[in-house]
Amino acid sequence: MPRSQRNDNFIDKTFTVMADLILKVLPTSSQSKTAFAYYRDGMSAQADGEYAEALENYQAALELEEDPTDRSYILYNIGLIHASNGEHEKALEYYHQALELNPRMPQALNNIAVIYHYLGTQAEEQQRLEEAEQFFDRAADYWKRAIQLAPNNYIEAQNWLKTTGRSNIDVYF
Template structure:
């Protein structure tokens, strides 16, 4: 049974029925509608913590979806799952794929920076300062892009950029 039909309460069931009706009436082709239903089911599974089911639905959505914007959202959600599961290399690759579809995704850049910064701290703790500096610089590069796309949205990142000396820009807009 699809996740959207497996709701426990009246409000969720009602919302799902309404959403299904709206999707059926949308002036888009059947393929795009099916892609959306897979995406919606993937998002529902992801929110419920069922990452395997979410990834299956997202993969099916990607097979059908033609819109670069919608594909980028699906890829971003997949990358979040990979990141949560500790598969940082796959997360980085998937975030990049999302950015290739839609470069206006500051959250992808922010999360990529989190991975690089974490790896930098790990290298630093292991006494590998040159490697740490390279990773911190990569974090700074993607975070600078993120902050430029979303000024004021990532104040902690702006502070990190300033306090580490990796930014000489005071205002990002």
């Protein structure tokens, strides 16, 4: 039984019913519908913390999905799982792949910045100050790009950019 049919909570069931209705109405190929079903099951598994199952579903969706924007969200979610597991290099790879397909994805830019900031903090704690500054500069670059795409988001990043002197822009929109 597909995961989407096992959801216990009302919101997940409602989403599944609505998604199924939309898929029936929209003129999409069988392959696209199957890809979406895998993606939906991947999101459900990810929300439940079942990362291995989510990755399997996302990989199956990637094999079938042809639309670049849809593929970018699948890749982004794979990156989220790797980041959650502390696999920063893998997460960065998937976020960058997502951005190649969809450069207007501020959440991927933000998550890349978060990883670089984390790596900078780690380097700073280990007294590798030059390396830390390089990571912080990279984080700043990605946060600036994310904020330009979504100026009302990432307020903490905006404050960090200002307080560290990495941005002299007060308003991004």
